[in-house]
Amino acid sequence: MDNYLLPEDDGLPTRTFGIWTTVKLDYLQRYMNLFETSMRGKPWCARSYIDLYSGTGKYQVKGHNNFQLGSALLGITTKHPFTNYFFADKSQENIDILSKRCESAPNIKKKFYVGDANIRVKEVVEELKTIDHNRSKDQWTSLNLAFLDPDGLELEWKTIEALASVNKMDLIIYYSQSGLTRNFENCINLDTETDIDRFFGDGEWRNIYKASQQGKSLGLHRKLIDYYKHKLSTIGYADIKDIEDGAEPLMKNSKEAPLYRLIFASKHARGHDFWNKIIKKDAFGQGKLF
Template sequence: MTKKIFGLDIVKHSKIKLQCIQRYLSAYSNIITYSKWYKVYYFIDGFAGTGYCKSKGAPNIVNGSATIALNIKPPFTKYFFIELDQEKAQELECLKTEYPNLSIKIFQGDCNVKINDVLQEIESNAPFIALLDPQAGDLYWDTIVKIAQKNKAELFINFPFGMAINRYMPLEDGKNVDAETELKLNKIFGSEAWKPIYGERKKGTISSAMARDKYLDIYLQGLKALGFKYYAVKNLKNSKKAHIYYLIFATRNRRGLEKMKDHLVEGEPDRNTLFFNQDISSAVYNDFSGCKNVSLDDVLEKMLAGKHLLKIQDFKNALIALEKDKKLSRINPRPRSRSFNESDRFNII
């Protein structure tokens, strides 16, 4: 079969997304294999594309999420790819010949339906990552609920707010969400919780950035309610610095979050502000002031999950700054050590 590339032209933010996927899948596979705890682990790509993308303005073809996953070493036990478009699904079939030693199963159809078949093939205690990367409002909340029923699931979701969902909610006078779109939005958010935010935005009582943040919070609160207590968010922007979509990573496992934070924050220009460390120190101080016998673990447990771009080293630096300001005293000081590790205990004054 001649290979045609149906994938979208890839632009800078897509490259960042693919880089995050590559780094996380690689870390995940290594952690799982190294732990020797699990015999099998899986990868689901719910909106798989063709496995390849075309680089915008350049003739070269780059790996999409499916082939990125297939190149991860050590490989996953089995790969499940779902794709609605028939021609793209046929292209995915070619991957079975390109990667003859890997176990690949392709489902052509709607991810929100086919996910049932995929989940049936996954043992209830087997770890897996589900990548859900729609380009519009094609991912329904109910699909996330189904995935969450497996307790070793990790999620990597593209929440395409700026590039799609926002456009379903007109702000012009005289225009409203029609009945069909209303149903779609209910399916996307899993409830009508978006309505009051849309109402406020229409009245002009909140800014677009505030509304966006609130819509994101519906999603994050929903994930937490499903047991995904640890999450990280990256706000992907275009060349004009306008928001396009959120990458949301969610897990029930803090180690997973730690790894993901490291990868999501890399290369973030917003991190390099002069007051960065000072801000975290104040935040840690506000949350823990007066607390005795605290550990780095306590701080991470409470503060690492979130929409911020902070990683473990940032919290360690914040503790160093608090100690320097005499707002932190160690219970078990280690000679000549300024840093904080997992066994250190301290009081926040």
């Protein structure tokens, strides 16, 4: 028996991340657990997990020797598994390693895609729509959860729009607070489309940034996240500000500097109820500090 699906060294390569990755993935794991436990008994034609920046399935925490399951394998090993899995990564090597690990779950339906998630997402969405289209009369459309966890600013707004075109699609989105902060100055002076423009899907962030530089507004990232959430509301997502404000947990480094947040989006209030429950605590059992 191999140990590909266990949080142990299995001889295959893993990346090393900071402890904040464990905090991030703990939110995902608890959300998946609640989502799958509550939703599995209903007549959905499928319940799919979509991980477009999947990595290799395992990682090591910097400064520790232990091995942890990454998002893809947390999805596969969740207590009540999804019916379908879609994994993408720009690195062929990552996908080779992940698919090797997934060989230990031969009965689970999974598809792998190599390349830019912002391009390959079209095929994933087509597959998801085909599943919905082919459902039998007594089945509901599929229920889907997408985890979008790039390294920095590689997630484009058009990818969110593509995913949103699927009927029921919850999203957990990596918001690179430090990546944005590092790049504002460079990008604001460029007339060409920048990573930040592609992340937000337009140039409105420039006005929000300029206003904050002139001292006209406080809380630049709060304003930017509210703008992002407003955009989500224009493509079918619940206006999450009305349900709970400040619902984007912040991961910080060992010096307490902000790294990134998770933005949750669902078209249904129920998804937000789940998320609000999840974020009341972090991986270390601490209550919400914001």
